Amino acid sequence: MANITLKARLASSDIVLAPGVYDALSALVAQQAGFEALYLSGASIAYTLLGRSDVGLTTFTEVADALARITERVSLPVIIDADTGFGNALNTQRTVRGFERAGAAMIQIEDQTFPKRCGHLDGKTVVSQQEMVGKLKAALDARSSADTLILARTDAVAVEGLAAALDRAEAYLETGVDALFIEALRSPGQMDTACRRFAHRIPMLANMVEGGKTPIQDADALQAHGFRIAIFPGGTARAVVHTLQGYYASLKQHRTTEPWRERMLDFDGLNEVIETPALMALGKRYE
Numbered sequence: 001m002a003n004i005t006l007k008a009r010l011a012s013s014d015i016v017l018a019p020g021v022y023d024a025l026s027a028l029v030a031q032q033a034g035f036e037a038l039y040l041s042g043a044s045i046a047y048t049l050l051g052r053s054d055v056g057l058t059t060f061t062e063v064a065d066a067l068a069r070i071t072e073r074v075s076l077p078v079i080i081d082a083d084t085g086f087g088n089a090l091n092t093q094r095t096v097r098g099f100e101r102a103g104a105a106m107i108q109i110e111d112q113t114f115p116k117r118c119g120h121l122d123g124k125t126v127v128s129q130q131e132m133v134g135k136l137k138a139a140l141d142a143r144s145s146a147d148t149l150i151l152a153r154t155d156a157v158a159v160e161g162l163a164a165a166l167d168r169a170e171a172y173l174e175t176g177v178d179a180l181f182i183e184a185l186r187s188p189g190q191m192d193t194a195c196r197r198f199a200h201r202i203p204m205l206a207n208m209v210e211g212g213k214t215p216i217q218d219a220d221a222l223q224a225h226g227f228r229i230a231i232f233p234g235g236t237a238r239a240v241v242h243t244l245q246g247y248y249a250s251l252k253q254h255r256t257t258e259p260w261r262e263r264m265l266d267f268d269g270l271n272e273v274i275e276t277p278a279l280m281a282l283g284k285r286y287e
Contacts, residue, residue: 006147010203015228018079018230019038020041020236021044022040022044022049026240027040027073027074039231042082044237045058046058047237047241049066056114057115063080063099068102071103079151079229080108084109084116084127089134092139095139096143097142100144105149106151107151109151110183111131124159126155126156132152149178150178152169154183158184165182181207182204184214191214191227200226206225206227208232209234210238246263247263
């Protein structure tokens with residue numbers, strides 16, 4: 001994927017499966033697993049960097065720093081969650097410029113009010129359609145390359161209903177964005193309705209959140225609906241936390257890691273993953 005842009009890849013009918021990552025290490029492991037693109041979730045940054053919920057606590061600079069560390073380490077295109085653009089249209093322009101400099105392949109901007117909250121939490125509110133259209137136009141004007149894609153997300157299904165969300169998505173499409181994301185569709189029927197209206201005109205993203213509002217489907221099923229991008233954004237953090245709970249409980253009980261050894265990498269194993277031998281060989285070139 002390093003030799004093809006995300007824009008070119010989306011010209012294919014085959015769905016892009018992008019796992020959630022939250023730092024350079026998770027991104028490296030995902031790249032080694034053979035994925036074609038990555039999704040840097042704002043929620044996962046809040047979970048891992050702050051140990052907090054996805055309620056708009058992370059800042060532009062924290063997300064930009066995480067993105068830059070990832071794109072310096074891996075070659076895959078990264079879809080970045082820019083939340084609301086971290087403010088108004090001018091904030092959105094700064095966000096787009098900063099994330100583009102940090103290596104983003106696609107920048108997602110949503111129509112929630114600021115501060116936002118996770119798309120699968122209750123109690124969301126949205127800005128006016130007019131305000132969001134202005135922010136999207138600002139985002140498109142701010143990017144320096146047409147290969148930096150703008151993804152418009154609407155959270156209006158939970159606030160205004162499906163019909164209004166589809167009308168918002170129509171207005172967002174008309175601004176010239178590169179992809180659409182209608183968050184928290186409630187059923188396969190709603191997914192079909194959305195895709196029938198938009199999938200033949202623009203790539204659409206499906207968000208799979210374990211325990212969230214949208215029923216979980218595999219990437220093949222999502223492609224059959226018409227989606228071109230499938231993200232599993234927070235599953236990585238949930239899997240890591242589940243593993244850490246078991247690891248720490250075992251260490252506390254047994255006072256050693258020995259019972260957990262078969263579920264761990266050893267010292268050399270981790271160094272192989274992070275490519276320490278290659279790094280040491282590179283260093284020798286400068287001795």
